[in-house]
Every structure is written in structure tokens, then in C-alpha cells.
Amino acid sequence: MATNEAKGSLLSSTVTLSNSMTIPQIQLGLYMMSGREAKQSVHWALQAGYRGFDCAQVYRNEREAGNTIREFLCSDENTEGLRRADVFYTTKLASNSTSYAAVRRSVKNSVNASGLGYVDLFLLHSPYGGKDARLTSWKALEDAVGDGEVKMIGVSNYGVLHIEELMASxxxxxxxxxxxxxxxxxxxxSIRHVCAEHNIMVEAYAPLVRAMRMKHPTVLELSKKYSRSPAQLLVKWSLQHGMVTLPKSTHRERLIENADIGSFEISQEDIRTMDALDEKLVTDWDPTDAQ
Ligand SMILES: NC(=O)c1ccc[n+]([C@@H]2O[C@H](COP(=O)([O-])OP(=O)(O)OC[C@H]3O[C@@H](n4cnc5c(N)ncnc54)[C@H](OP(=O)(O)O)[C@@H]3O)[C@@H](O)[C@H]2O)c1
Incomplete structure (x- = not known):
């Protein structure tokens, strides 16, 4: 069943990056999904109208995610005639390295595992490994773009000093x-501020706070006010801040729900109320101040 007619779905919404290329503003996150779950969730998401997928070498589901996209494009379910270029696939380098050759090999392995011919966005997953490894790894990503393996490149978990270090190079x-x-x-x-200064788009990971604050009183109160679920309120908050957002779900109805947020707007006053909930909560890891 095609469900991309879901009322108020924002799945066709895109943003334009500093290189003038566009990317889907809501993408499905694939962290903590087994290969089987990733196959099922990517398939449901494609049926629902998702066109962006956030994978990583460490998620160990690059093969399943990429193959599911490829199979969907070739299947009878692809009634819209989508082509490879209509789907946006991201993956990330597990470990930075001072070996340029090791990073180039690792990128090629990811491209091959996906079976998609190229990766749309390749990220350095974290700043771990030290300055030399960060800058060598970046050079290898630049050359992967030159060789057509990757369309565009970026970073993840970079703090203010890592962004400034990369730009200064x-x-x-x-x-x-x-x-x-x-x-x-x-x-x-502060990280969003330095990214804005350098025209770097922020992608929000864990936009649902990994389901840890769904019952927070303010979230519940605003959910009720807007007649939306806590998850929808949280995804909308990231979009209204102009970010790309990566909600993850292994449930079909939830991944549809999370993108069904077109028909309401959080007032600026309520955005400020939500901003004030900041408790610097880290839901998983925080490499942003790594040396
Ligand atoms: N670069 C990095 O270091 C990094 C780190 C973390 C995450 N990420 C990326 O960001 C993505 C999202 O982050 P995340 O997966 O950590 O957390 P998240 O998207 O904030 O939250 C996912 C959790 O919320 C639940 N959930 C989803 N929709 C829901 C709904 N409508 N109602 C109630 N619960 C709901 C999910 O359960 P079900 O699956 O059971 O529905 C799961 O437990 C990742 O998948 C990954 O792609 C990147």
C-alpha cells in the first residue's frame, strides 16, 4: 500500500546546501536496527514517501539498507518511476585514520556494500583520532568526491574547535x-552558531531524544495544545529551527506519524519554551570535545 498521501506529510520537503545541492529535510535514521529490521523499515519508509536514509559503517546494515533501496527502485512498487538520483543515501566512516589509503579503501567498501553505485553524503562519524587523522581522513573524502564515489561530504559530532580546525586547513x-x-x-x-557562520547545515540526530522525554510535562502540554503526538512536536521543533532531521523508527505507523507534521506550526513563543528545556542531555555519546 502506498501511503505517501499521508495527510500533512513533509517527506517531499528538501533543503539546499552550501554546494547548491538539495537533500530531503526528514530522513530515516537507521541506528540500532538489525539487518532484518533495516530491510523492513527502509522498505516501509520508501512506501511511505521517505527519500533519505542515514546509515553508518558501525550500524552494520549498509548492505541491507542499500539493497532494499535498489530493489525498491527496480520493483513494481516503484509506481512513481523513481531513479537512483531520487533517493538520498548517507553513510559514515567508522574511524578516522592517518592512513589516507585505509580511508579510501573504507569508502570504496561502503559504496560497494550499498550496491547503489555511489553514496550521496559521506560523513566522518566523529572527531576521534586526533588532528592528523581528522585532516587526512578529510582529504581522502575530498578525493572520493573527485573520483565519483561520493557526491558530497561532511562531518558528525564535530564541536566548535573541530569545525574551526577543518576550516582553517x-x-x-x-x-x-x-x-x-x-x-x-x-x-x-554554540555548535549550531559556528556551523551557521560557515554555512554548514546541521543535521539533528536523536531528534526524538531517543524516546527518553516523551512524557515530559512541557512536551505533553504542547502536544495537547497542538493535538499532535510528542514525537511529531519534537520533529517539528527541529524543522522550525531549519535543520535536517533524522527520526528513527522500526514501526511502520510511527515512521509515517513522525513525518506527518505539515499541517501545524509551533508558535515562536512555544519554540522558545521548548528551547528553554535544554539540560545538555546526551542520549548516547558526546565526542564534540574530543582532542
Ligand atoms: N552521528 C551519530 O553519532 C549519531 C548518533 C545517534 C543517532 N544518529 C542518527 O540519528 C538517528 C536518530 O537517532 P536515534 O535513533 O538515536 O534516536 P531518535 O530518533 O531520537 O529516537 C528513536 C527512538 O524513538 C522511538 N520512536 C520513534 N518514533 C516514535 C513515535 N512516533 N512514538 C514513540 N516512540 C518513537 C524509537 O522506537 P522504535 O524504533 O521502536 O519505533 C526509538 O526508540 C539514528 O537512527 C541515526 O541515523 C547518529
């Missing part, structure tokens, strides 16, 4: 994205 290709944990309980104002 005069990179041939500037990062288009910094993917960091952002939600009302960790608003990351």
Missing part, C-alpha cells in the same frame, strides 16, 4: 553538513 571541499545530537533537551547553540 583551507579544505578544497568545505563540509556541507555537521550531524550532531540536537533536540530541545540539548540545543547545542
Amino acid at each position: 583551507n579544505p578544497r571541499i568545505k563540509p556541507v553538513i555537521n550531524q550532531i545530537e540536537v533536540h530541545p533537551f540539548n540545543t547545542q547553540t
